[in-house]
Amino acid sequence: MNFKRIWAISSKEFIQIKRDPRSLALAIVIPVLLLIIFGYGLSLDIDRVRTVVWNQDASSELTRNFLLNFKYSKYFKITRYTDNYRDIEHMIDSGEVMMALVIPKDFSHYLESGKKAPLQLLVDGSDSNTATIAAGYVRAVVAKYNVELLTQAFAAHGYTLPKPVDMRSRIWFNPGLNSRWYIIPGVIAMIIMIIAALLTSICISREWERGTMEQLISTPVKPPELVIGKFLPYFAIGFFDLFVAVVMARTVFGVPFQGSYLLLILLSVFFLTGALSQGILISASSKTQLLASQLATLTTFIPTMLLSGFIYPIFNMPQAVQAITYLIPARYYIVILRGLFLKGNGMDVMWDEALFLVLFAFLMFSIAIRKFKKKVF
Amino acid sequence: MPNDNIAVSVQSLVKKFGDFTAVNNVNFEVKQGEVFGFLGPNGAGKSTTIRMLCGIISPTSGTGTVGGYDIVREQHKIKEHIGYMSQKFSLYDDLTVEENIDFYSGIYKIPRAERKERTEEVIRLADIEGFRNRLTRTISGGWKQRLALGCALLHHPKIIFLDEPTSGVDPITRANFWKIIKELSDKGVTVFVTTHYMDEAENCNRMVMIYHGEMIAMGTPEQMKTEIMKNEILEVVMPSAENWLDKISGLASVKETALFGVNLHVVTHDAQKAGLDIKNLLEAEGIKNYSIAKIKASLEDVFVSLIETYDEEHKEK
Numbered sequence: 001m002n003f004k005r006i007w008a009i010s011s012k013e014f015i016q017i018k019r020d021p022r023s024l025a026l027a028i029v030i031p032v033l034l035l036i037i038f039g040y041g042l043s044l045d046i047d048r049v050r051t052v053v054w055n056q057d058a059s060s061e062l063t064r065n066f067l068l069n070f071k072y073s074k075y076f077k078i079t080r081y082t083d084n085y086r087d088i089e090h091m092i093d094s095g096e097v098m099m100a101l102v103i104p105k106d107f108s109h110y111l112e113s114g115k116k117a118p119l120q121l122l123v124d125g126s127d128s129n130t131a132t133i134a135a136g137y138v139r140a141v142v143a144k145y146n147v148e149l150l151t152q153a154f155a156a157h158g159y160t161l162p163k164p165v166d167m168r169s170r171i172w173f174n175p176g177l178n179s180r181w182y183i184i185p186g187v188i189a190m191i192i193m194i195i196a197a198l199l200t201s202i203c204i205s206r207e208w209e210r211g212t213m214e215q216l217i218s219t220p221v222k223p224p225e226l227v228i229g230k231f232l233p234y235f236a237i238g239f240f241d242l243f244v245a246v247v248m249a250r251t252v253f254g255v256p257f258q259g260s261y262l263l264l265i266l267l268s269v270f271f272l273t274g275a276l277s278q279g280i281l282i283s284a285s286s287k288t289q290l291l292a293s294q295l296a297t298l299t300t301f302i303p304t305m306l307l308s309g310f311i312y313p314i315f316n317m318p319q320a321v322q323a324i325t326y327l328i329p330a331r332y333y334i335v336i337l338r339g340l341f342l343k344g345n346g347m348d349v350m351w352d353e354a355l356f357l358v359l360f361a362f363l364m365f366s367i368a369i370r371k372f373k374k375k376v377f
Numbered sequence: 378m379p380n381d382n383i384a385v386s387v388q389s390l391v392k393k394f395g396d397f398t399a400v401n402n403v404n405f406e407v408k409q410g411e412v413f414g415f416l417g418p419n420g421a422g423k424s425t426t427i428r429m430l431c432g433i434i435s436p437t438s439g440t441g442t443v444g445g446y447d448i449v450r451e452q453h454k455i456k457e458h459i460g461y462m463s464q465k466f467s468l469y470d471d472l473t474v475e476e477n478i479d480f481y482s483g484i485y486k487i488p489r490a491e492r493k494e495r496t497e498e499v500i501r502l503a504d505i506e507g508f509r510n511r512l513t514r515t516i517s518g519g520w521k522q523r524l525a526l527g528c529a530l531l532h533h534p535k536i537i538f539l540d541e542p543t544s545g546v547d548p549i550t551r552a553n554f555w556k557i558i559k560e561l562s563d564k565g566v567t568v569f570v571t572t573h574y575m576d577e578a579e580n581c582n583r584m585v586m587i588y589h590g591e592m593i594a595m596g597t598p599e600q601m602k603t604e605i606m607k608n609e610i611l612e613v614v615m616p617s618a619e620n621w622l623d624k625i626s627g628l629a630s631v632k633e634t635a636l637f638g639v640n641l642h643v644v645t646h647d648a649q650k651a652g653l654d655i656k657n658l659l660e661a662e663g664i665k666n667y668s669i670a671k672i673k674a675s676l677e678d679v680f681v682s683l684i685e686t687y688d689e690e691h692k693e694k
Contacts, residue, residue, distance in 0.1 A: 002486060004483055004486050005483060005484055005486065007483060008479075008480055008482070008483020008484050009480075009483075009484075011479075011480075011483070012469065012472065012476070012480045015471075015472060015476060016469070016471055016472070019471045020471065210467075210469075210470065211463070211465045211466070211467045212467050212468065212469055213467075214433075214463045214465065214467045215461070215463060215467035215468060215525075215528075216484075217433055218431045218432070218433055218456060218459075218461035218463070219456055219481070219484045219485065220453060220456040220457045220484075220485075221484055222453075
């Protein structure tokens with residue numbers, strides 16, 4: 001292996017990237033765009049559930065007070081009041097509201113006379129996940145109101161109600177339960193995987209497509225020199241993207257970073273090496289840029305999106321699918337990133353994930369070089 | 378090295394792609410400093426042979442050496458000592474002329490101290506001074522070919538392989554190319570060049586003619602035109618010669634007739650008899666102002682006649 005040759009290839013590749021506005025855009029704009037889209041667009045938090053209210057007992061102060069519990073909760077947003085079912089049906093059909101609360105006209109009368117007061121909740125179940133959570137919020141509001149009612153009733157008769165269980169929860173690492181904190185580290189992993197694999201897959205198939213490989217393989221350049229030479233510029237781009245993404249995560253999205261930056265860099269080296277090697281492997285398997293970029297998207301974007309635990313928790317998946325996720329390198333990297341960002345984890349708890357990343361990097365790198373050797377030389 | 382004078386030598390070289398035999402049992406030797414022509418129509422197996430010699434692909438069977446190195450086992454060594462210019466332009470379009478030269482300087486590990494000098498040498502040789510900072514994409518075909526030749530010579534190879542260096546190139550650049558080839562050969566560099574322009578082949582010291590992957594002739598241009606050429610050529614000069622093509626071809630002593638410019642070239646086994654037959658035919662038809670002369674076969678005549686012989690032999694089989 002010769003450093004001069006590696007350097008010649010790297011410099012050439014840098015010039016080509018500089019001159020190709022598309023790959024430059026891919027390398028710089030895409031990460032920022034993905035962070036913004038996922039950071040702002042993809043929120044798993046359910047709040048401000050749009051609600052319509054039909055209060056048939058509006059003359060009673062009691063029902064108005066009851067509704068204040070919803071009005072001043074951040075989880076609901078009462079967008080409309082109505083006085084008929086036709087409107088409610090239409091609003092749920094059109095998606096204008098997520099749910100409807102109907103207070104019957106005897107509501108306050110029943111409550112004051114000690115009878116069970118019915119309350120109707122209609123929820124749009126077409127988004128079952130959100131519907132379950134929204135209904136849960138309503139249930140919690142009602143339960144709290146019931147406890148207040150009982151306390152008042154007992155107090156009126158001179159009794160004090162025994163204290164119910166008083167749960168005090170403390171959420172670690174993400175006290176505000178801000179789903180953005182959970183998503184952003186995953187987006188970073190996805191960006192690096194996609195950019196790395198996509199750019200390298202194009203950079204070698206381009207040499208085939210344009211015929212420049214013919215000249216290159218007539219020179220004494222060796223496969224590892226070519227692979228490493230191609231590697232370096234994209235490695236730099238990958239780290240640049242990581243830097244941009246981390247800075248954006250910290251400043252734009254306010255995600256805290258508790259861990260060690262040194263560890264972040266070290267473990268990212270392995271993840272990036274694996275991802276770049278995967279791109280080269282794809283390149284060696286396809287001689288056109290189009291096929292290569294499609295293969296790269298198929299083997300990086302989709303698995304990283306769906307099978308890495310980025311959005312969908314792995315433990316919720318069927319056993320067989322869970323087994324596949326072990327082969328997705330982003331799975332380990334995301335755990336590491338979340339650990340570094342939110343928990344401030346060190347190697348003592350992340351060594352197994354780190355080991356998998358190292359394994360992935362070495363495996364991909366050696367397969368890529370071997371495949372390249374077979375195909376070309 | 379077994380023999381210092383032999384630059385390239387192959388024995389029973391065969392290359393198959395699936396069922397298709399691209400190169401079939403080829404044998405030849407190229408001496409050091411020779412300009413060796415590899416002639417044949419498109420698809421004859423010229424590029425495949427060159428790629429095997431350059432260590433880009435391995436032969437299916439057969440042996441050979443280039444610069445003393447084995448073409449199967451020492452491909453890497455070969456690559457260090459040869460220059461190769463492929464048929465299709467294969468430098469980087471999105472790099473400037475000078476950046477392309479820089480890149481190959483790095484690939485061939487030319488020491489820093491010598492780089493500048495080598496770069497200037499290549500730019501002078503290819504006469505591309507005016508283009509050095511232009512993107513390669515923006516310069517025309519002929520200049521690209523000059524640059525490609527320059528890059529292939531950057532590391533002072535002892536043997537250089539040029540695969541159709543002059544196809545699609547203007548006549549001035551073509552002449553210039555052959556001038557450079559001659560100069561290289563004078564300096565002791567072996568030049569292995571493929572072409573399908575027979576007029577260019579006259580510039581070679583020796584040549585091989587290849588057709589359907591098989592060698593059909595080998596020798597100096599002179600040998601080709603005399604010893605190897607079995608037929609003789611008569612040139613018939615007459616008004617509206619094209620109208621007489623069929624009639625002259627119909628004569629028993631005439632093998633074939635072809636139009637060369639405004640004249641006829643008549644291929645025959647026996648120039649004397651054919652000349653007489655043509656004379657009789659024309660005079661019987663009342664033609665007066667004509668001339669018949671035996672001419673020396675051009676390489677093109679030789680090649681066409683060899684191909685016809687080959688086709689006839691293979692038709693019979």
